[in-house]
Amino acid sequence: MLLTFYILGTVSVLSALGVLVCRSPVYSAMSLVCSFFCLGGIYILMNVEFVAVIQILVYAGAILVLFLFVIMLLNIVPTGESVRFNLPVLIAFGIAVGLFAQISGLFLGDIQFGPKDVYTAEAISEEGSIGLIGRLLYGEFVLPFEAISILLLVAVIGAVIIGKRRLN
Amino acid sequence: MDMLDFFPSSILQAADTSWQTVTIAQRASSAFRDHDLSGTIGYLLLGLLFTAGLLTVLGLVLIYAERKLAGHFQCRLGPMRVGWHGILQSAADGLKLLLKEDIVPENADKLLHLGAPVLSLMATVLTLAILPLSPTLQVVDLNIGVIYVTAVTSLGVLAILIAGWSSNNKWSLLGAMRAGAQIISYELSATLSLLVMVLLSGSLQLSEIIQSQSDGWWIWKSHLVGVIAFVTFLISTTAELNRTPFDLPEGESELTGGFHTEYSGLRFAFFFLAEFVNMFVASALIVTLFFGGWMPFYIGGWDGFNSIMGLIPPGIWFAGKSAFFIFLLMWFRWTFPRLRIDQLMSLEWKILLPVGFINIFLAALIVLFEWHF
Amino acid sequence: MIPTTHVLILSAALFSIGVLGVMLRRNVIVIFMSIELMLNAVNLSFVGFAREMDSMTGVIFIFFIIVVAAAEAVVGLSIILSIYRNRQTLNVDEYNLLKW
Numbered sequence: 001m002l003l004t005f006y007i008l009g010t011v012s013v014l015s016a017l018g019v020l021v022c023r024s025p026v027y028s029a030m031s032l033v034c035s036f037f038c039l040g041g042i043y044i045l046m047n048v049e050f051v052a053v054i055q056i057l058v059y060a061g062a063i064l065v066l067f068l069f070v071i072m073l074l075n076i077v078p079t080g081e082s083v084r085f086n087l088p089v090l091i092a093f094g095i096a097v098g099l100f101a102q103i104s105g106l107f108l109g110d111i112q113f114g115p116k117d118v119y120t121a122e123a124i125s126e127e128g129s130i131g132l133i134g135r136l137l138y139g140e141f142v143l144p145f146e147a148i149s150i151l152l153l154v155a156v157i158g159a160v161i162i163g164k165r166r167l168n
Numbered sequence: 169m170d171m172l173d174f175f176p177s178s179i180l181q182a183a184d185t186s187w188q189t190v191t192i193a194q195r196a197s198s199a200f201r202d203h204d205l206s207g208t209i210g211y212l213l214l215g216l217l218f219t220a221g222l223l224t225v226l227g228l229v230l231i232y233a234e235r236k237l238a239g240h241f242q243c244r245l246g247p248m249r250v251g252w253h254g255i256l257q258s259a260a261d262g263l264k265l266l267l268k269e270d271i272v273p274e275n276a277d278k279l280l281h282l283g284a285p286v287l288s289l290m291a292t293v294l295t296l297a298i299l300p301l302s303p304t305l306q307v308v309d310l311n312i313g314v315i316y317v318t319a320v321t322s323l324g325v326l327a328i329l330i331a332g333w334s335s336n337n338k339w340s341l342l343g344a345m346r347a348g349a350q351i352i353s354y355e356l357s358a359t360l361s362l363l364v365m366v367l368l369s370g371s372l373q374l375s376e377i378i379q380s381q382s383d384g385w386w387i388w389k390s391h392l393v394g395v396i397a398f399v400t401f402l403i404s405t406t407a408e409l410n411r412t413p414f415d416l417p418e419g420e421s422e423l424t425g426g427f428h429t430e431y432s433g434l435r436f437a438f439f440f441l442a443e444f445v446n447m448f449v450a451s452a453l454i455v456t457l458f459f460g461g462w463m464p465f466y467i468g469g470w471d472g473f474n475s476i477m478g479l480i481p482p483g484i485w486f487a488g489k490s491a492f493f494i495f496l497l498m499w500f501r502w503t504f505p506r507l508r509i510d511q512l513m514s515l516e517w518k519i520l521l522p523v524g525f526i527n528i529f530l531a532a533l534i535v536l537f538e539w540h541f
Numbered sequence: 542m543i544p545t546t547h548v549l550i551l552s553a554a555l556f557s558i559g560v561l562g563v564m565l566r567r568n569v570i571v572i573f574m575s576i577e578l579m580l581n582a583v584n585l586s587f588v589g590f591a592r593e594m595d596s597m598t599g600v601i602f603i604f605f606i607i608v609v610a611a612a613e614a615v616v617g618l619s620i621i622l623s624i625y626r627n628r629q630t631l632n633v634d635e636y637n638l639l640k641w
Contacts, residue, residue, distance in 0.1 A: 005543045009551045016558045016578055025570045026280065026333060032574050033326065035555075039581055042551075045543060046588055049312050051603055053319045055584075058607050061322030061355075063577065063614045065348060068329045070618045071570060072341060074625055089565065096561035103553035107546050117596035124597075130312065130372060132597060133604075141601050148608045155612030163619040 005045055012038035025071045033060050047121065050130050189300065189375040192218065193308040215307040219296050223445060230444040231258040234498055241502040265440075268433040273336055276430065280334035285431065285438035288327035292445045294320045299452045300374050302462045302483035313374040314362050317453060318355070321408070321446070325351045328417075328427050331439070335430035343426025346509065347410055347417030353516045354407040354414075360524035361401035364393060364531040365457040368540060378461035385460040390540050393531045398458045400520055400527070402496075405450040407512070409443065411497060413504035414512060451493035455486060462486040548589035555582035567632050573617055580610045 015038070018031035036059045043052035124132055137145055192215040199207030232247070235257060239246025247254030272281055295317050297307040310316050325348050332344020366372055368390050369380040380386075387394045407414040410426075418426030428439050455461060462482030466474045507515070534540050555578060562575030584603045591599025624636060 002543060005547070009547075013551070013554050013558065016555055019571065019574055019578065020558065020562045020565060024277075025568060025574075026277075026330070028571050028574055030280070030283075030330070032578065035578065036581065039585060042548070042585065043588060046548070046592055048588055048592075048600055049310070050315070051584075051588065051600060053312050053315045054604070054607065055581075057315065057319035057322060058611060059577070059581070060326065061319060062352070063611055065325050065329065065352060066614055066618055067570065067574065068326070068333070069345070069348060070622060072329065072333050072345060073622070074631070092561060092564035095564065096557045099560055100553055100557035103556070104550045107549040107553065111546075113594055116594055117598075119597045120595045123595075128311070133600060136597055136601055137604070144605060148605050152608055152612055155615050159615045159619040162616070162623055 001045060005042060008038040008041045008045070011035075012042070026068065029064055029067050029071065033064055036060050036064075047124070048129065050133060189303050189306065189309060189379075191304075191306045191309045191375075215297070218305070218307060219293065222296055223293060223441070226445050226448050227262070227441045228258045230447065230494065231261060231440075233494070234444070237495070237498045238502065241499075262437065265433055265437040270433040270435065271430075273430050275336045277334035277336070280330050281430075282435070284327045284331035284334060285435040285442075287330065288324055288442040289438045289445075291320055291323035291327060292442045292449060295449045296445070298374060299449065300378060300456060300461055301452075301486050302481070303375075305483055306375065309373060309375045311373050314366055314372045314377075314457075317449070318359055318362065321449070322351075322355060324442070324446070327442075331431070332427040335427070337430050339423045339425070339429045340427050343417045343423045343429070346423075347427055350410070350414065350417060350512060351408050353513065354404040354520075357400050357516060357520040357524045358404040358408060360521070360528055361397040361404070362453075362457065364397040364528050367528070367531045367535050368394070370535075374456055374461075378456060378463065381460040381463055385458065385463070387458045390531070390534065393527055393534055394458060396523065396527045397531070398454070400524055401454060401457075404516070404520060405454070406497060406500060407516070409446055409450060409497070411447070412501040413507050415506060416509055416512060447494055447497055448490065451490040451497070452486070454493050455489040459489050545589050545593040549586055552582045552586040552589065555579075555585065567634055569621055569631050569633050569636075570618075572633065573614065573621075577610060577614065580606055 012035045015031045015034040019028045019035070022028045022031060036055060040052040040055045043049070043055060119132070127135075192211055196208050196211035196215070199211055232255065236246040236254070247257035250256040250260045272278060298310055298313050298316060300306040300309070328347045328351070329344050332340040332342075332347075335341075365377065365386060368386055369377045371377055371380065381389070383389075387398055390397075410417050417423075418428070423429070428436055431439060462485050464474075464477040464480060464482070464485050466477060559575045559577075559579035559582060562578065563572050566572055566575065584606055587599040587603055587606070591597065621631070625631065628635060630636075
């Protein structure tokens with residue numbers, strides 16, 4: 001199981017790098033799909049199957065399709081966007097590596113976790129993870145849930161208005 | 169609860185509930201627990217072989233059925249030359265596609281052009297593993313079965329878009345865009361109908377959904393809600409399969425074949441096979457959710473009739489029921505004329521989706537007040 | 542059992558790659574993809590923390606993040622479409638006017 005995690009993690013990091021390296025946005029998008037798939041696999045290994053399926057359904061099935069639609073609508077030819085190793089690029093690399101070192105140093109150090117909650121693996125499997133998510137979503141988290149649905153509605157209306165060529 | 173008295177409960181006969189779902193994956197893991205290595209490997213191989221065999225059989229049978237039915241609907245005989253009544257026709261078709269020259273357009277994106285058919289077939293084969301063909305013929309029984317099917321089949325859109333784009337052909341691109349828009353739109357109402365059945369049966373696990381129908385199929389038990397959900401699901405699944413009357417993505421007369429215009433040989437065969445297997449998956453899902461899966465057809469009080477029905481093994485029941493819905497989908501093709509793109513979109517967004525929302529609300533009421541049988 | 546620190550380091554790596562993409566690439570669609578990558582890295586760390594602390598809050602928050610990601614993608618891509626209609630370019634360096 002640990003080996004599977006390492007394989008999936010490596011593939012997801014490599015395909016995430018592929019997003020940056022590929023010239024054509026379509027290849028970047030496919031690379032991103034691959035990365036999302038590996039993350040879905042990792043979620044299954046961590047016993048959150050529902051999140052894994054939602055990850056694939058929403059990201060690969062909806063958001064990435066949207067990206068591909070826009071790329072195809074605009075009929076983008078890969079531009080001659082070349083990365084030269086000048087100063088700004090080196091600074092960007094430095095920032096990214098520094099960020100990674102900072103965060104992972106934080107995690108490798110002595111992390112103090114807060115008090116543990118009641119949802120252990122046994123408790124989750126007893127109630128069923130999907131039922132539990134549903135109960136929490138409509139119980140404890142009902143206010144954020146309603147707020148996020150309004151956000152989604154606003155986004156849909158906003159997208160239609162922006163996307164329209166001319167408003168009368 | 170007066171409504172319950174209106175329908176005499178004797179029309180619903182409790183089925184034999186002694187059928188326990190034992191999946192191939194469960195057998196493999198129990199063999200693993202008993203340190204029976206050869207048993208574990210054997211069951212894993214059996215799962216693989218079962219999926220591959222199902223794929224092959226479906227390809228052979230459905231292509232033959234489509235051609236033969238098309239023939240008879242048009243008062244022709246259909247394929248007659250290869251074997252008895254053309255029974256080997258699909259094998260001959262497959263052989264022809266294998267031997268054909270594999271043409272890749274010059275300016276096509278080679279890698280993606282190669283990858284799209286594989287992705288398309290993969291998206292369908294992944295769903296075959298969780299279909300409950302009978303209590304013992306199911307490879308894995310996921311606790312998220314219904315969403316898993318929607319998630320995996322939604323990858324087919326990705327394959328279609330990639331196929332259309334990488335062919336570097338305007339017909340392909342237009343067909344792919346149409347297919348993408350159509351599939352994404354109709355996925356909404358299909359998922360809403362699925363959610364109605366999930367609400368009623370209270371589970372996402374396909375085997376549990378079937379077990380919840382042991383005292384009657386959901387199409388009878390849920391009043392009108394199940395019927396509305398069934399009709400919406402049938403319409404939207406036909407649209408998702410890109411079959412007539414919703415076959416605008418390939419519309420021969422306007423797009424010369426849509427997203428697979430530039431595909432030939434084995435790669436075309438992959439798309440073709442994926443389409444037919446998708447048809448089976450859709451019918452199997454309809455059967456599982458609305459028509460009791462592998463449960464036999466029982467009528468309350470008719471004990472002799474029921475005992476005869478109970479003799480037929482569950483696998484045959486499942487195959488028979490899904491064969492009926494596949495026949496229905498093939499029948500549609502020769503009955504309804506193709507829709508225009510604006511009619512297609514207004515059917516989904518102005519009719520099916522509002523109906524779906526109202527329906528899911530009604531289903532919630534029915535579950536809340538326990539109005540269903 | 543996967544060690545939580547390894548999950549968190551993987552999420553840190555994905556997040557840094559996303560940051561690098563935003564800084565390095567000039568194609569606005571690829572920049573958007575990098576942002577999606579960063580959101581996913583955050584999701585992964587949420588799952589890791591949720592499992593470590595026996596809590597469901599992290600898992601619930603993933604749904605909110607996914608909704609935000611979807612909303613962001615929809616609005617962002619429609620903005621890109623309308624800018625592209627006027628400027629015929631996807632290079633963010635050439636988006637140098639606030640008003641068209």
